[in-house]
Amino acid sequence: MKFALGLWMAFSSLSLAGGLDFPETSKVVHAPADAKTVSIEFSFSNQTAKPVTIEKTDGGCSCMSIQIVGEKMNYAPGESGVVRANFDMGNFSGEVDKGIMIWLKGDAAENPSIRLKIHVEIPVVVKVEPKTLKWEVGGQPESRTFQITMEEKKPVRILSVVASNPLFTYELKTLEEGKRYEIKVTPSSTSAPALAIFHIKTDCEIDKHRDVQAFASIRKTSPGEKATAR
Amino acid sequence: MKTFAQLSIIVVLSAAAAGATYLVRGAPSRRLVCDPTTLKRDEVCLDTIKDRSSYLWVDARLRKDWLATGLPGSILWNLDGAEDMQAFEAETATRLMETPRVIVYCGDENCGVSRQVADRIRLLGLAEEIHVLRGGWRALKEAGLTRNSSPGT
Numbered sequence: 001m002k003f004a005l006g007l008w009m010a011f012s013s014l015s016l017a018g019g020l021d022f023p024e025t026s027k028v029v030h031a032p033a034d035a036k037t038v039s040i041e042f043s044f045s046n047q048t049a050k051p052v053t054i055e056k057t058d059g060g061c062s063c064m065s066i067q068i069v070g071e072k073m074n075y076a077p078g079e080s081g082v083v084r085a086n087f088d089m090g091n092f093s094g095e096v097d098k099g100i101m102i103w104l105k106g107d108a109a110e111n112p113s114i115r116l117k118i119h120v121e122i123p124v125v126v127k128v129e130p131k132t133l134k135w136e137v138g139g140q141p142e143s144r145t146f147q148i149t150m151e152e153k154k155p156v157r158i159l160s161v162v163a164s165n166p167l168f169t170y171e172l173k174t175l176e177e178g179k180r181y182e183i184k185v186t187p188s189s190t191s192a193p194a195l196a197i198f199h200i201k202t203d204c205e206i207d208k209h210r211d212v213q214a215f216a217s218i219r220k221t222s223p224g225e226k227a228t229a230r
Numbered sequence: 231m232k233t234f235a236q237l238s239i240i241v242v243l244s245a246a247a248a249g250a251t252y253l254v255r256g257a258p259s260r261r262l263v264c265d266p267t268t269l270k271r272d273e274v275c276l277d278t279i280k281d282r283s284s285y286l287w288v289d290a291r292l293r294k295d296w297l298a299t300g301l302p303g304s305i306l307w308n309l310d311g312a313e314d315m316q317a318f319e320a321e322t323a324t325r326l327m328e329t330p331r332v333i334v335y336c337g338d339e340n341c342g343v344s345r346q347v348a349d350r351i352r353l354l355g356l357a358e359e360i361h362v363l364r365g366g367w368r369a370l371k372e373a374g375l376t377r378n379s380s381p382g383t
Contacts, residue, residue, distance in 0.1 A: 036311075060342055061309075061336070061337075061342065061343050062292055062310065063309060063310070063311075063343075088311055089311070090309050090310055090311030090312075090313075091309050091310070091311055091313065091315045092309050092346065094349075096346060097342060098342060099342060130355060131353050131354055131355055132323075132354055132355040132356055134355065193327060195323060195324060195327050197320050197323065199316075211316065213316050213319055213320065215323050215354065215356070217323075217327065217356060219327060219356075
């Protein structure tokens with residue numbers, strides 16, 4: 001009986017052990033500011049004693065397509081392959097974490113055998129701080145300032161600034177041509193809630209970084225909210 | 231021969247136990263379970279949201295999905311390269327002036343876009359609360375909230 005039980009357990013564990021060995025399961029990628037896509041490759045091998053079949057892959061969103069290089073889905077013992085993730089950077093910026101899931105034959109739908117991680121760092125070219133200038137309703141209508149810094153090596157100049165709400169007057173000041181600017185904003189009144197959108201156009205050569213937005217708001221601060229006006 | 235007989239008995243007993251479990255407890259549940267103890271810092275379970283209408287719901291899926299099955303009253307903000315991010319920012323900022331509490335959802339719990347979108351909304355500095363819905367649109371669908379829905383209504 002012991003032998004039979006042992007045989008059963010050995011068989012059961014063998015059926016669960018089928019897998020692919022990935023030397024690296026997470027990667028960090030520094031993407032260039034002008035990149036539209038980045039490709040990240042993960043190599044793997046079948047270190048088990050039986051063939052392994054990749055059934056499906058999922059990049060978690062439409063921005064990530066997953067390829068098994070050579071479209072080879074079956075791996076004999078000792079065989080190796082490469083998973084390639086193509087990340088469409090679209091409108092992502094800053095730091096992005098993405099996951100890849102790989103289901104092998106026999107995996108439950110909700111439990112893929114393999115989970116890989118990718119951390120992508122995408123530079124911000126035109127940095128506006130703060131993103132929103134805030135005033136409290138009934139507060140002092142004093143001036144506040146957006147600081148704009150160009151994070152590219154090449155100079156990036158501000159071509160124009162347009163505000164959507166005439167309640168706010170503004171003044172663009174160049175601190176260092178092509179590098180640092182500031183926009184001083186003053187509301188004519190803070191008697192009622194209001195919002196203005198500032199469209200800042202630059203001569204940045206990279207399309208998606210050319211135009212940026214910033215906001216100015218006058219609103220009531222909720223009881224639990226700390227006044228963060230700057 | 232004796233070993234194979236014993237092995238057969240074990241297999242039959244295991245199958246019988248599995249069958250009995252299936253008959254008594256039914257098929258394994260595929261329903262989404264939101265365990266509050268496993269939530270990330272900014273995540274929220276749908277069933278713990280008390281007044282759903284007091285939130286601005288942001289759909290982080292593709293536009294076609296939002297148009298087809300988005301939550302009524304939701305707005306769209308995804309990271310699709312074909313979309314106009316500035317339009318998303320502007321609309322969200324405008325809506326936040328009225329409704330400063332936000333819940334972002336994407337397709338399901340494996341979709342990471344909602345957290346990216348939540349981070350961008352956080353950067354605007356206009357929201358009092360920003361949450362990511364655990365289970366995303368799947369949780370809304372299972373709760374019957376997206377049936378026959380059309381966004382913007």
